[in-house]
Amino acid sequence: MAGFILKRILSSVPTLFGVLTLVFLLVRVVPGDPALAILGDNASEQALQAFREQMGLNEPIWQQYLSFLAQLASGSLGNSMVTGDPVFGAVLKVLPHTLQLTVFALFIGVIFGVPLGIWSALRRDTWVDYTCRLVSLVGISFPSFLIAIVLILLFAIEIPLFPVISNPEDTVASSLYNLVLPGMSLGLIMTAFVMRTARSSYLNVSSEDYIRTAKSKGTPRHIIIFRHALRNALIPIVTVVGLYMGLLIGNSVLTEIVFNRPGLGKLIVLSLNLRDYSMLQGLMIVYAFMVVLVNLITDLTYGLFDPRVTYS
Amino acid sequence: MRTDSLNKRFFSWVFNLNPLTALTALGLVIFSLILVVSLAAPIVAPYDPLEQNILNRLQGASSDHWLGTDVFGRDTLSRILHGAQISLVIGLTSTGIALVAGTGLGIVAGYYGGWTDIVLMRLMDILLAFPTLITGLLIVAVLGTNPINIVIAIAITLLPNFARVARAPTITLKEREFIESCRALGYSDIRIMGVHILPNVIGEVVVLASLWTASAIMIEAYLSFIGLGVAPPTPTLGGMIRQGLENILDTPWVTIYPGFAVMFIVLALNLIGDGVRDAIDPKAGGRS
Amino acid sequence: MSILSVRDLKISFKLQGAWHPAVNGISFDVERNETVCIVGESGCGKSITALSIMGLLTPAARLEGAIEYNGQNLLEISEKDLEKIRGDKLSMIFQEPMTSLNPVLKIGQQIAEPLIFHKGLSLNDAWKEAKELLELVRIPDASARLNQYPHQLSGGMRQRVMIAIGLACKPDILIADEPTTALDVTIQAQVLALLDEIRKEQDLSIIMITHDLGVVANIADRVAVMYAGDLVEMASVQNLFETPTYPYTQAFLSSIPRADRADKLKPIRGQVPPIYDMPEGCRFSPRCDEATEKCNQKPVLAGKMHQTRCWMRGEV
Numbered sequence: 001m002a003g004f005i006l007k008r009i010l011s012s013v014p015t016l017f018g019v020l021t022l023v024f025l026l027v028r029v030v031p032g033d034p035a036l037a038i039l040g041d042n043a044s045e046q047a048l049q050a051f052r053e054q055m056g057l058n059e060p061i062w063q064q065y066l067s068f069l070a071q072l073a074s075g076s077l078g079n080s081m082v083t084g085d086p087v088f089g090a091v092l093k094v095l096p097h098t099l100q101l102t103v104f105a106l107f108i109g110v111i112f113g114v115p116l117g118i119w120s121a122l123r124r125d126t127w128v129d130y131t132c133r134l135v136s137l138v139g140i141s142f143p144s145f146l147i148a149i150v151l152i153l154l155f156a157i158e159i160p161l162f163p164v165i166s167n168p169e170d171t172v173a174s175s176l177y178n179l180v181l182p183g184m185s186l187g188l189i190m191t192a193f194v195m196r197t198a199r200s201s202y203l204n205v206s207s208e209d210y211i212r213t214a215k216s217k218g219t220p221r222h223i224i225i226f227r228h229a230l231r232n233a234l235i236p237i238v239t240v241v242g243l244y245m246g247l248l249i250g251n252s253v254l255t256e257i258v259f260n261r262p263g264l265g266k267l268i269v270l271s272l273n274l275r276d277y278s279m280l281q282g283l284m285i286v287y288a289f290m291v292v293l294v295n296l297i298t299d300l301t302y303g304l305f306d307p308r309v310t311y312s
Numbered sequence: 313m314r315t316d317s318l319n320k321r322f323f324s325w326v327f328n329l330n331p332l333t334a335l336t337a338l339g340l341v342i343f344s345l346i347l348v349v350s351l352a353a354p355i356v357a358p359y360d361p362l363e364q365n366i367l368n369r370l371q372g373a374s375s376d377h378w379l380g381t382d383v384f385g386r387d388t389l390s391r392i393l394h395g396a397q398i399s400l401v402i403g404l405t406s407t408g409i410a411l412v413a414g415t416g417l418g419i420v421a422g423y424y425g426g427w428t429d430i431v432l433m434r435l436m437d438i439l440l441a442f443p444t445l446i447t448g449l450l451i452v453a454v455l456g457t458n459p460i461n462i463v464i465a466i467a468i469t470l471l472p473n474f475a476r477v478a479r480a481p482t483i484t485l486k487e488r489e490f491i492e493s494c495r496a497l498g499y500s501d502i503r504i505m506g507v508h509i510l511p512n513v514i515g516e517v518v519v520l521a522s523l524w525t526a527s528a529i530m531i532e533a534y535l536s537f538i539g540l541g542v543a544p545p546t547p548t549l550g551g552m553i554r555q556g557l558e559n560i561l562d563t564p565w566v567t568i569y570p571g572f573a574v575m576f577i578v579l580a581l582n583l584i585g586d587g588v589r590d591a592i593d594p595k596a597g598g599r600s
Numbered sequence: 601m602s603i604l605s606v607r608d609l610k611i612s613f614k615l616q617g618a619w620h621p622a623v624n625g626i627s628f629d630v631e632r633n634e635t636v637c638i639v640g641e642s643g644c645g646k647s648i649t650a651l652s653i654m655g656l657l658t659p660a661a662r663l664e665g666a667i668e669y670n671g672q673n674l675l676e677i678s679e680k681d682l683e684k685i686r687g688d689k690l691s692m693i694f695q696e697p698m699t700s701l702n703p704v705l706k707i708g709q710q711i712a713e714p715l716i717f718h719k720g721l722s723l724n725d726a727w728k729e730a731k732e733l734l735e736l737v738r739i740p741d742a743s744a745r746l747n748q749y750p751h752q753l754s755g756g757m758r759q760r761v762m763i764a765i766g767l768a769c770k771p772d773i774l775i776a777d778e779p780t781t782a783l784d785v786t787i788q789a790q791v792l793a794l795l796d797e798i799r800k801e802q803d804l805s806i807i808m809i810t811h812d813l814g815v816v817a818n819i820a821d822r823v824a825v826m827y828a829g830d831l832v833e834m835a836s837v838q839n840l841f842e843t844p845t846y847p848y849t850q851a852f853l854s855s856i857p858r859a860d861r862a863d864k865l866k867p868i869r870g871q872v873p874p875i876y877d878m879p880e881g882c883r884f885s886p887r888c889d890e891a892t893e894k895c896n897q898k899p900v901l902a903g904k905m906h907q908t909r910c911w912m913r914g915e916v
Contacts, residue, residue, distance in 0.1 A: 014434060015434065015437045015438055015441055016441070018434060018435070018437070018438035018441075019438050019441050019442075022438055023450075026450060026451070026454050027454070029454060134335070137579065137582055137583065137586065138575075138579060140582060141526070141575055141578040141579035141582050142575055143530055143533055143534070143571065143574045143575060143578070144534075145534075145537055145553060145571070146553070146568075146571035146572070146574065146575055149553070149557070149560065149564075149567055149568065149571060150568075150571075152560065153560070153564050153568075157560075157561065157564075164561075208699065209694060209696050209699040209700045210699065210700055210701055210702040210703070212656060212694065212700070213694060213700045213701065213702070213762070213765070214702065214713075215656055215686070216654055216656060216686055216687060216691060216692045216694075217686065217687035217691070217713055217714040217717070217765060218683045218684060218685070218686035218687035218688060218714060218717055218718060219683075219687070219713060219714075219717065220683060220717070223713075227705070228702055228705070231704045231705075232702070232703065232704055246440075246442075246443045246444055247443070247444050247445075248443075249443040249446075250442075250443035250444040250445030250446050251444075251445060251534075253445060253446075253449070253534075253538065254445075254534055254537060254538070257537070257538065258557065268446075268449070269538055269539075272449075272453050272538075272539075272540070273539075280450065280453070284442065284446070284450060287442055287443055287446050288441040288442055290443075291440075291441050291442065291443060292441060305704065306703070306704060307703070307704060307749040307751070308703060308749070308751050
């Protein structure tokens with residue numbers, strides 16, 4: 001198991017290395033002078049020069065690349081160009097909020113999406129099925145900010161149950177309370193995606209030979225559904241849920257804007273506006289790392305459902 | 313006699329129509345309607361989308377302004393029509409570019425194999441290592457927010473998907489006898505890829521294209537919502553939603569209408585995409 | 601009394617708005633402790649017949665006639681009651697050992713299930729019983745195998761596991777749908793010999809579906825020949841091979857190479873008509889060399905010990 005994890009991490013090293021290089025290059029081809037962008041037009045030539053010196057912008061690009069890698073190797077993402085604080089610290093401060101949001105949404109997506117998708121499959125070509133399919137199709141067509149806005153209008157303004165602005169607090173209870181609307185807005189979209197996958201996956205499984213075998217044994221229907229079909233249907237669902245996690249992490253940016261909620265998304269938009277390139281660079285690396293991690297977790301999750309997967 | 317049986321067949325087809333086939337047709341109708349109306353926006357829009365009228369700001373729906381006005385008194389319906397035009401043009405061109413470039417890269421990678429394949433697909437992996445929206449966001453942030461850059465950013469985001477879909481069948485195709493015999497006949501690689509592999513790959517690519525056009529339109533709306541879309545005062549759907557959000561407590565419709573405009577465009581495309589896939593792959597017949 | 605009696609069984613499917621019979625009113629009996637083979641080319645309705653006895657056809661199929669097990673018409677009892685009989689009194693082995701076992705459940709669980717459902721055994725007792733069943737079907741190292749998953753077993757092993765599942769509750773009737781088609785020739789012989797041996801030990805009746813005349817010669821007591829949804833000939837295995845009477849059976853037998861004769865192989869001309877374009881009368885008549893005017897009317901299955909559905913064979 002540990003060996004498998006190590007191997008998977010090693011195999012994603014070239015990709016991560018490519019990500020680092022790409023991010024480095026993108027940030028360096030920025031049109032315009034970052035010093036001018038950050039310090040403003042009124043800054044003195046001296047101040048600009050000092051800033052360039054401090055950020056290493058005067059060095060040749062290959063030397064900047066090497067010191068960038070050396071810095072990463074020492075476990076640092078550098079300092080913000082604007083505030084001068086370590087990027088890693090700033091990320092760490094807001095990361096839990098984004099993680100809470102996406103994990104909550106994932107949870108909603110799975111606990112609603114899987115049963116609804118399977119219900120739809122069991123009632124194939126009935127009105128239940130048509131309704132479920134139409135609802136999930138509308139669900140995946142909903143822009144995530146729209147669903148957030150609709151939820152705010154309904155459950156924060158019309159019926160003021162939850163706060164308009166989501167502000168994570170110290171206690172678990174109030175953090176959860178603040179998480180409900182933003183979490184649901186992402187979670188409902190995830191539910192729609194999972195429903196579609198669960199339905200098609202269950203239908204594929206239900207026409208497999210081993211389901212017929214189970215019937216021929218006189219297996220009661222509920223045992224066929226839950227023991228024989230569901231576990232097999234979950235295997236492709238895990239793959240697709242892993243893929244949609246990337247979408248979820250990206251869309252959390254919008255949810256955080258609408259709910260004015262701290263997180264990686266708010267931080268990235270702030271850094272864009274401030275042209276804080278070192279912060280942007282660090283954030284991109286964190287995002288890429290999250291995706292690689294999600295893929296690893298997905299692979300490990302297979303093992304829970306599929307005995308054919310071995311970690312050696 | 314013959315027409316009689318044709319008629320009979322046509323009617324039995326209409327009455328046995330699966331409700332979901334009807335939905336695909338509905339998607340096609342909605343999309344064509346949106347496409348025509350938004351492309352004709354300069355003619356059909358009741359007002360100039362940029363014309364400000366501070367006295368008429370933040371009005372609700374009325375016979376003068378069917379969908380009300382925004383914070384500068386601009387007509388929401390006219391702005392939605394012009395905004396939808398931008399969304400559709402950007403969405404369709406970026407998907408088109410991604411389709412052409414991605415399919416090309418995928419076929420080249422699959423056909424040559426070896427290092428070409430490894431390098432190209434590693435590049436695609438790198439692009440896929442970012443969450444969907446984040447790639448586009450960084451590219452626009454770096455290149456600047458003009459329409460061409462936005463198209464490039466969205467195209468690059470979608471590119472790896474097309475490359476993957478085109479590569480897989482190419483690998484199996486190139487082992488087949490008819491490709492072998494093309495090589496034996498001395499056809500150039502370009503001719504083999506273009507004339508013999510492409511037609512066998514394109515079906516699968518096109519099926520997914522309509523679904524990815526939906527993604528492209530969604531990403532454009534997200535970028536302009538974040539403030540990385542086509543610059544104001546040009547109306548964009550995402551930008552309108554963002555602006556309306558500031559007055560959401562008093563005048564929610566300003567943000568809701570453009571939001572639903574995005575939703576309807578994407579829904580129509582998803583309906584078409586599902587229908588096309590089911591038609592091409594009857595085995596999947598309503599499986600997803 | 602026969603253990604199973606199929607009476608005028610019709611199975612139809614809906615195709616483009618109209619019902620088409622896939623099995624066209626067949627009747628046969630199965631006695632205790634005998635092996636009946638149903639043979640015919642693919643698409644003749646033999647597998648559908650087998651599935652209908654188990655009640656495993658899709659709900660889209662329409663069934664008429666009667667399938668009487670111990671005097672009870674299986675077509676008229678509820679799904680719940682059928683569930684109680686399935687896997688207990690009637691069980692079935694399928695053609696594809698590679699895909700017929702659930703990949704995510706242990707072998708032991710899959711064999712134990714019918715014992716738990718039908719005999720009310722605890723998991724522990726069922727597990728012990730499962731071990732004995734694996735030994736019965738000659739799987740070495742049974743207790744270790746119980747904890748393995750299907751992908752860890754070879755095709756022949758998996759088919760033995762299927763047989764073990766089928767035999768778990770000591771059924772009266774075992775239906776085997778081409779159980780050896782997917783296996784190597786040597787394994788085929790072993791599996792057939794095993795089935796025959798168990799039949800004798802357990803007083804079992806076997807309905808074997810096959811298109812392989814080698815299998816028929818090996819294991820059958822009686823043979824039913826099906827053609828395009830009709831049962832066209834039924835006889836003891838010896839009679840059938842020595843004096844086939846129905847023209848299709850004759851052609852079928854002479855289209856197969858045989859080691860003991862040096863006859864010229866004769867392929868059957870033409871093809872089975874499609875389901876929506878079946879002749880009114882004898883369904884084999886378009887391909888039959890002996891067909892006459894009379895064959896445009898439906899013949900009946902005539903004869904006592906050796907039955908044939910043909911106008912040209914009055915008495916046998």
